[in-house]
Amino acid sequence: xNGIKLYAVFFVWIGFVSIAQAADGDDSKDYFNPLINGAPSxxxxxxxxxxxxxxxxxxxxxxxxxxxxxxAKYAFAYSKGGFGLSYTPxxxxxxxxxxxxxxxxxxxxxxxxRQAVGVSLHYFSTGKIDVSRPGEAALYGISPYDVSFDLSxxxxxxxxxxxxxxxRYFYSDPGKIGEGYYPGSAFAADIAGYYNxxxxxxxxxxxxxxxxxISNIGSKISYNKGNSTTFLPANLRVGSSLLVPMDSYxxxxxxxxxxxxxxxxxxxxxxxxxxxxxxxxxxxYAVSSLSGIMQSFxxxxxxxxxxxxxxxxxxxxxRGGYFYEHPDNGNRQFFSAGAGxxxxxxxLDAAYLISTVPHNPLDQTLRLSLSFDIDGLKNWIK
Numbered sequence: 001x002n003g004i005k006l007y008a009v010f011f012v013w014i015g016f017v018s019i020a021q022a023a024d025g026d027d028s029k030d031y032f033n034p035l036i037n038g039a040p041s042x043x044x045x046x047x048x049x050x051x052x053x054x055x056x057x058x059x060x061x062x063x064x065x066x067x068x069x070x071x072a073k074y075a076f077a078y079s080k081g082g083f084g085l086s087y088t089p090x091x092x093x094x095x096x097x098x099x100x101x102x103x104x105x106x107x108x109x110x111x112x113x114r115q116a117v118g119v120s121l122h123y124f125s126t127g128k129i130d131v132s133r134p135g136e137a138a139l140y141g142i143s144p145y146d147v148s149f150d151l152s153x154x155x156x157x158x159x160x161x162x163x164x165x166x167x168r169y170f171y172s173d174p175g176k177i178g179e180g181y182y183p184g185s186a187f188a189a190d191i192a193g194y195y196n197x198x199x200x201x202x203x204x205x206x207x208x209x210x211x212x213x214i215s216n217i218g219s220k221i222s223y224n225k226g227n228s229t230t231f232l233p234a235n236l237r238v239g240s241s242l243l244v245p246m247d248s249y250x251x252x253x254x255x256x257x258x259x260x261x262x263x264x265x266x267x268x269x270x271x272x273x274x275x276x277x278x279x280x281x282x283x284x285y286a287v288s289s290l291s292g293i294m295q296s297f298x299x300x301x302x303x304x305x306x307x308x309x310x311x312x313x314x315x316x317x318x319r320g321g322y323f324y325e326h327p328d329n330g331n332r333q334f335f336s337a338g339a340g341x342x343x344x345x346x347x348l349d350a351a352y353l354i355s356t357v358p359h360n361p362l363d364q365t366l367r368l369s370l371s372f373d374i375d376g377l378k379n380w381i382k
Contacts, residue, residue: 009010009025012083024200026339032195035230035233035261035263035265035301035329035330036230036265036266037230037231037233037263038172038184038220038221038222038223038229038230038231038232038235038259039148039170039186039216039232039233040219041122041124041143041146041170041172042122042146042148042216042232042233043233043235044090044100044124045057045068045367046065046068046086046088046100046102046104046122046367047064047065047068047084047086047102047104047157047214047349047367047369048086048338048340048349048350048351048367048368048369049273049319049338049340049349049351049369050065050068050069050319051318051336051338051351051353051365051367052307052319052321052336052337052339052349052350052367053305053306053307053308053309053319053320053321053336053338054254054257054307054320054321054322054323054334054335054336055257055305055321055323055336056239056255056257056287056305056306056307056321057069057070057239057242057255057257058211058212058237058238058239058240058257059196059209059210059211059239059240059255059257060069060073060193060209060211060239060241060253060255060307060309060326061073061207061209061241061243062074062076062077062078062316063077063371064082064083064105064371064373065084065086065102065104065369065371066106066371067104067106067118067119067120067150067166068102068104068120069211069213069237070164070192070194070211070212070213070237071118071152071154071164071165071166071190071192071213071275072154072162072163072164072192072193072194072211072213072238073154073162073194073211074116074118074152074154074162074164075113075114075115075116075154075155075156075162075164075194076107076156076162076194076196077106077108077113077116078375079108079373079374079375079376080107080113080375081105081106081107081108081199081286081374082106082371082373082374083103083104083105083106083107083371083374084100084103084104084105084369084370084371084372085101085103085369085370085371086100086102086104086367086368086369086370087099087100087101087102087367087368087369088100088101088102088299088365088366088367088368089101089365089366090124090365097122098125098126098127099123099125099127100122100123100124100125101122101123101124102121102122103120103121104119104120104121105118105119105120106118106119106152107374112265113156113377114155114156115154115156116153117151117152117153117154118150118151118152118153118154118156118166119149119151119152120149120150121144121147121148121149121150121328122146122147122148122149122150123145123147124145124146124147125143125144125145126143126144126145128142128143129141132162135250140156142174142175143175144172144173144174145172145173146170146172146173147170147171147172148168148169148170148171149168149169150166150167150168150169151166151167152164152165152166152190153165153166154192160196160197161193161194161195162193162194162195163191163192163194164188164190164191164192164193164194165189165190165191165192166192166215167187167188167189167190168187168188168189168190168216168218169185169186169187170185170186170187170188170221170232171182171183171184171185171197172185172221172223172265173361174196174223178238179376180189181223181224182223182225183185183223184222184223184361185221185222186218186219186220186221186232186307187218187219188215188216188217188218188219188232188234189217189218190213190214190215190216190217191213191214191217192211192212192213192214192215193211193212193213194209194210194211194212195210195211196208196210199346201244204244204245204246205245205280206242206243206244206245207241207242207243208240208241208242208243209239209240209241209242209243210239210240210241211238211239211240211241212236212237212238212239213235213236213237214234214235214236214237214262215234215235215237216231216232216233216234216235217234217262217289217293218234218289219232220232220289222289226314228261228285229285231263231264231286231289231292231380232263233261233263234260234261234262234263234289234292234293234296235259235260235261235262236259236260236261237257237258237259238257238258239254239255239257239258239305240256241253241254241255242254242255242257249312249313250279250310250311250312251310251311251312251314252308252309252310252311253307253308253309253310253311254307254308255305255306255307255308255309255321256304256305256306256307257304257305258302258303258304258305259302259303259304259305260301260302260303260378261296261301261376262291262292262293262295262296263289263292263296264284264287264292264295264296264298264299265299265301265327266281267281267283267284268285269281270300301326301329302334303323303324303325303326303329304323305321305322305323305324306321306322307319307320307321307336308320308321308361314342315341315342315343316339316340316341316342317338317339317340317341317342317349318338318339318349319336319337319338319339319340319351320335320336320337320338321335321336322334322335322336323335323336327357331357332357332362333355333356333357334353334354334355334356334357334362335353335354335356336351336352336353336354336364337351337352337354337372338350338352338367344373344376344378344379344380345358345370345372345373345376345379345380346370346371346373346376347370347371347372347373348368348369348370349368349369349370349371350366350367350368350369351366351367352364352365352366352367353365353366
């Protein structure tokens, strides 16, 4: 059985690496054409643990912030429940007052622990922006923001596998940036699965995790009352994790995720006339969400995340990771580092991003997460 499990992981990752290599070698699309969506804040990793692992989290061990990465993991969580808060000052190299606040929690519905519900609130603020005409003083200020609310249900279908669904309401207010612009809203859903099992590698009993999360499948969003619509950042995330104990106190965790956006890129309009560009945009805006998912598989755009975690006595954590995205598809490439400390009822984690490409506004991004375990709180109160 151990050989079958490892072969399954091997062939899954061979497939994803082949897709990524095919994208890199496609000379017919050798131009910068990043994916653009109507809710980019939903693509920002909100918590410190996943961020410090290079944005890997589909198959890592369950934690309170699993709602974003893979809500199916909640069914395998060790505690009855928990809640947490994460804070990210975003794009600090450019602007001082862009912030992401993320609240998440889960609760097991029965004593067997096979069912769990999760909730989260995702709030992204771009701070105050002055609106003015060229050469004039500011006319007024606006404070754009995005907010989304998630509700998930996870169920352990066997001793080793759990499935989950999540529902999301997203609201975005760009502020009064001009005539014809209004707040937009959208509904979306996630479908997720998580598998884990123990296997022997040498003399070590290791924990293998496999995860998949298809997220943000839903309606499109419009900021001009339906005159044009933009895709939500629908995404396919597949991941694997291997937890390797070195002795009774020291453990290593190896994590690998692949991400593929499930919406098409805007048309490349470099050599088009004005009329052709407008027609191409009209055709692009007219594509439905479902058709967009189908069209996205014509574009082999895959990003890869690798994360390594060292765990001491399940109380101290040191993490590192790397994220790679092809230069023509956005060129996000960075190392990440982080650490965590767990004490009875609470855990504090921090993450830091170090860009490997020049002039990246994401460089030096800091994230902080604080989470509380319900079982730990009960024991602490006693």
